[in-house]
Amino acid sequence: MQSIPVDTSRLGVLRCAVGPEPKLADFETKQVKKDRDGNTIYTVGVTVRQDGRRVSVIEIAVPGEPKGVLEGVEVRVTGMEAFAWAMGDRHGISFRAAAITPAPATSAAPAGPAGKGGGA
Numbered sequence: 001m002q003s004i005p006v007d008t009s010r011l012g013v014l015r016c017a018v019g020p021e022p023k024l025a026d027f028e029t030k031q032v033k034k035d036r037d038g039n040t041i042y043t044v045g046v047t048v049r050q051d052g053r054r055v056s057v058i059e060i061a062v063p064g065e066p067k068g069v070l071e072g073v074e075v076r077v078t079g080m081e082a083f084a085w086a087m088g089d090r091h092g093i094s095f096r097a098a099a100i101t102p103a104p105a106t107s108a109a110p111a112g113p114a115g116k117g118g119g120a
Helices: none
Strands: 003-005 013-022 024-026 041-049 056-063 075-078 081-087 090-096 099-102
Touching (some): 013 075, 041 075, 056 099
Antiparallel strands (some): 003 081, 041 056, 075 099
């Protein structure tokens, strides 16, 4: 299976839609999927919205639990790759990444009225 690198800077704002959940290797036994190093694979639902386009939700697999990634939080995706797959009549594209982290804050919230202190 060939991997295709994805330039996430061209995807617009990325936001967590579904928080990290362990990916299951076997639905019947509820066994979780692990990578070659023994790390649990997690999936994160991420919304993608490019300028002037509708929102899409993609599911991204990532090794280890992404810390601080909560629903609604803007995220950064590092080392994202896409994979085309086919099973019988079914086919699609899956995504994986090296890491998903909360995006740094772009602007600080106003600190309130400047000037004299004091209360009521």
